Amino acid sequence: MKRIKLEVAYDGTNYCGWQIQPKDITIEKVLNDNLTQLLGEEIKVIGASRTDSGVHALGNVAVFDTESRIPGERMAQALNARLPEDIIIQSSREVPPDFHPRFQDTRKTYEYKFYNAPYDNPITRRYHHFVYVPLDVEKMKEAARYFLGEHCFISMCSSRAQVTSYVREIYSCDIIQQGRYITMRVTGSGFLYNMVRLMAGTLLEVGRGKKEPEWVKEILESEERVAVGPKLPAKGLTLIGIQYENFEE
CATH class of the missing domain: 3.30.70.660 (Pseudouridine synthase I, catalytic domain, C-terminal subdomain)
Known part of the structure; x- marks a missing residue:
């Protein structure tokens, strides 16, 4: 198991914020769905900032755990091939298993x-x-x-x-x-x-x-x-x- 850190940019216009909502499309849901399909395992990302509906980002941060053999630095390219054009992964890399995007200075x-x-x-x-x-x-x-x-x-x-x-x-x-x-x-x-x-x-x-x-x-x-x-x-x-x-x- 390894932990991957993503730097996520998005146009928030068409999304109901970052955080998962029962019936609405959010950034977190789109990432979870596409990573799950890409890696063949259930993925749930943890975001650093839960931006509101309509808010944009150039450098939000998210992490997820995976058994995939895809190198961390190549995850961005693989994921971007699946994501809609208003969500783009700017970079990806493997980080220590205890790195948490919210519980850090x-x-x-x-x-x-x-x-x-x-x-x-x-x-x-x-x-x-x-x-x-x-x-x-x-x-x-x-x-x-x-x-x-x-x-x-x-x-x-x-x-x-x-x-x-x-x-x-x-x-x-x-x-x-x-x-x-x-x-x-x-x-x-x-x-x-x-x-x-x-x-x-x-x-x-x-x-x-x-x-x-x-x-x-x-x-x-x-x-x-x-x-x-x-x-x-x-x-x-x-x-x-x-x-x-x-x-x-």
Whole structure:
């Protein structure tokens, strides 16, 4: 028995998130079904990040155990020949049997993308949130700096989340403008349910001039469930990658 690690990229538009659902098509189900057919044994992958319905990924991570003789580094090619075109394995390799994609020290990086223009862009509309009101990027940058460090993010977490702690550490949070595209790129030790989409919605309120940058500081210092910006649509969110702190690639 060996354990294989996959780096998985996908367009989440046509899927009901990562995690198995009773009646819906999910990324996890598609991987399980195709690996089971490919290897001739029942396969159940374990994913690092259970992305929501409509969220995209460039570097989600999954592992599975197999008796197959296919070398780990060739698993990506073999699996990609079967997968739909909106799910692509970027790399594969054998890892130690005790490697678990969720129970490790990690740095996760997400991006939330806005398209700021008078009218939407039909070419990239599946991957951004359209905002027609002009945004103050400098104020958004100022507000984003308040996220840095270790904070209680209870206000930026769905009330449905079942966690023991709302404290997370943010290592970087940058606002990058490229023409009409404005991207929030954030790296942290981990993220609560809907946290990145609520962070982006909060920065959007600042960019629109409805709130001042210091509002973010007030939210975090309250350490209570107070009003924040809106939870933005899933389509603007992409999991860029996951770095494992104590695991050599």
